[in-house]
Amino acid sequence: MITHHLSDKLLMAYSAGSLPEAFNLAVATHIALCDECRARLASFDAIGGAMLEQTQPTSVVLQDGALAATLARIKAAPAIAKPVHEPRGEGILPEPLASYVGGDIDQIEWRGVGGGVRQAILQTSKIATARMLYIPAGVAVPDHGHNGMEMTLVLQGVFADETARFGRGDIEIADEDLDHQPVAEPGEDCICLAVTDAPLKFRAFLPRLAQPFLRI
Amino acid sequence: MFDMSRPPSAPRQVVRTEDTFLARGNKSRRDGRQQQVQAQNGAEWVALVKRVSDAQDTAAFTALFEHFAPRVKAFLMKSGASHAQAEEVAQDVMVTVWKKAAQFDPSRASVATWIFTIARNRRIDMLRRDRRPEPEELFWGPEEEPDQLQVIALQQESDQLSAAIATLPEKQRIMIEQAYFSDRSHSEIAEETGLPLGTIKSRIRLALERLRHSLS
Structure with a gap:
């Protein structure tokens, strides 16, 4: 059961369409797994709809013949096929994450970052970074604080830090104030999507030195 | 919500x-x-x-x-x-x-x-x-017609939400409008209005709480 959800602020920004791509990816992937946040997102979209309804268009005038022009474009435009919704597969990764990875977890090209921890950077716009993290069961991710915001979505296994325990679908939202050391619980290796809008600050000397090369 | x-x-x-x-x-x-x-x-x-x-x-x-x-x-x-x-x-x-x-x-x-x-x-x-990637759709089953009672309930809720937004104090309405409509982040809004970020965030939160209250 998912116990760590998206904040109102993030849901509203996703609804408004004002987040960097990497954050959009984490929000959308959490929603794919979490019906509660899906319903909350619908509420935020409804606020957007109500705001559109309330907009006073008096100062904005359409061009003459706008309706006729639109009807002509409708005639010329091809029909839009109804999308086919496949039932969810058995994979670990839901959409949209699976598309970013190019398949399920067996398609990820991991690179070791030390201590058995592996990562794979996903292709997004540069404002924020999205990466898959593989933390072997029982292993700790290097102790780090944050310059900006970090979101960590668990897809397999469980990790725990000083604040709480996170299983599949749970999302941890950490900011400057949180200085944490996540540890994967024994049993299953932990796979996460981690998104940051600023480089992490590592405590230990060596990880900090390695940071520019690892892009985390 | x-x-x-x-x-x-x-x-x-x-x-x-x-x-x-x-x-x-x-x-x-x-x-x-x-x-x-x-x-x-x-x-x-x-x-x-x-x-x-x-x-x-x-x-x-x-x-x-x-x-x-x-x-x-x-x-x-x-x-x-x-x-x-x-x-x-x-x-x-x-x-x-x-x-x-x-x-x-x-x-x-x-x-x-x-x-x-x-x-x-x-x-x-x-x-x-x-x-802005979207979460995968829930699978609704083949050719499922929407439940009419659900349609009526949702449309009435939306009308109420619109009415509730119309009765918000001008200041709060503008805050929501800026969050949804302007292509600017919270911090850019703060720069323009000279308001500290915390005030802006709490105003949006207040507006949402008022919305929730007026709908309950």
Whole structure:
């Protein structure tokens, strides 16, 4: 059961369409797994709809013949096929994450970052970074604080830090104030999507030195 | 949050803001060739979309166009689009409304909310902003017709939300509008208004709480 959800602020920004791509990816992937946040997102979209309804268009005038022009474009435009919704597969990764990875977890090209921890950077716009993290069961991710915001979505296994325990679908939202050391619980290796809008600050000397090369 | 799946609890009022009454349809036409079409609430807008979908009904589309196209254009201009760009994209959004009319699900969104999401996505394309991946769809089963009771409940909730937003104090309404419509982050809003970030965030939160309160 998912116990760590998206904040109102993030849901509203996703609804408004004002987040960097990497954050959009984490929000959308959490929603794919979490019906509660899906319903909350619908509420935020409804606020957007109500705001559109309330907009006073008096100062904005359409061009003459706008309706006729639109009807002509409708005639010329091809029909839009109804999308086919496949039932969810058995994979670990839901959409949209699976598309970013190019398949399920067996398609990820991991690179070791030390201590058995592996990562794979996903292709997004540069404002924020999205990466898959593989933390072997029982292993700790290097102790780090944050310059900006970090979101960590668990897809397999469980990790725990000083604040709480996170299983599949749970999302941890950490900011400057949180200085944490996540540890994967024994049993299953932990796979996460981690998104940051600023480089992490590592405590230990060596990880900090390695940071520019690892892009985390 | 206002849970869209919950059946309505209080006696419903039909929302009659001045604007929805301006239901223009073809009121200004004097030649009487087309039947005048009007919509005053969510359920009636739903019926118009269904007429477009089922019968390619131009009169129904005209009513939708005259109500929503100027609002979409105003929304885009508030987001920083030029007059010409906003006109172009507003027409484009209305072409999509026609072409996707069959995909509109009135048990999940009001017509205004549906058009808001189309306009938001087009705005992101237009401004070449960060991609906004969507969560995978829930699988509803083959050819499932929306539950009529759910449709009625959701459309009434949406009317109420619109009415609640209309009664918000001007300051709070503007804060929500900026969060949704302007292509700016919270920190940019703070720079422009000289308000500290914390105040802005708490004002948005306050506005949301007022919304929730007025809906409970």
